[in-house]
Amino acid sequence: MIEKEKFLSRINLFQSLSEDELAQLEPATPMEVVKKGTMISSPHLEQKRLFLIKAGKVRLYKLSADGKELTIDLLGTGHVFGEVGSFTISSTNMYAEAWEDSLICSIDKGKFEELMLEKPRLALHFIEIVSNRLREVEEMMELMAYGSVRQRLVYLLGRLCEKYGGERQADAPEWIELAVNLTHQELATMMGCIRETVTETLHELTAEGIVKKTGLRKPLWVHRERLREALAPHSFTNVFFTRLDKRK
């Protein structure tokens, strides 16, 4: 198996494909190195492709009329984004930029549609990915409308744990390390508030023992149980933590 096939097999979306099928797919998936900060797709670049992240991280965001950015999602290795016909994994008006130096594969819309017709399991998996993204956006939307900044931050931290939760502290496994270095500014663009509010709210959560930092520019640690309690008032809490539990 050549290296790229190995990579394709690690993309969650392609889990249901056999080695042979991956080998067939390989020629249709050009691979590209993109430097941090590079725009991968935007409303102007009409790219009808599905992008697969081999390594690195990609930020999906929207721009408001007055130029403010709203980060919709931060995707890592194994995640997919892009547009495929009437299915869009992202919505319109979405920008995608490399948030770190990344390695990105892409597959043509037509080719992917063919593949979905042949492989129902792949199509189902694709739908699952799309609907999960939808659910996450809906949950955040609910908090944008009716929740406080605090609730949005708590929710966001939970979701980041789910996606980027790394090491557990050896002597205290309820602490999870967030393996992404997000500045307060970056968190703010994911929650729709300003940097200063994130700073303050984070202090509040630190005082309550929900999060902690070992030092400046060090990763953030999140206390699962306390985070769960902080999120408790929400209807989707249980579903959310079931997802978190499944990770380990």
Added chain:
DNA sequence: GCATTAAGTATAA
């Protein structure tokens, strides 16, 4: 060093 970036604080609206 000096400029830049991230984070902490304070105050008015």
Added chain:
DNA sequence: TTATACTTAATGC
């Protein structure tokens, strides 16, 4: 909560 502004600390040339 946000906008604005000022301060401090760390980082990079």
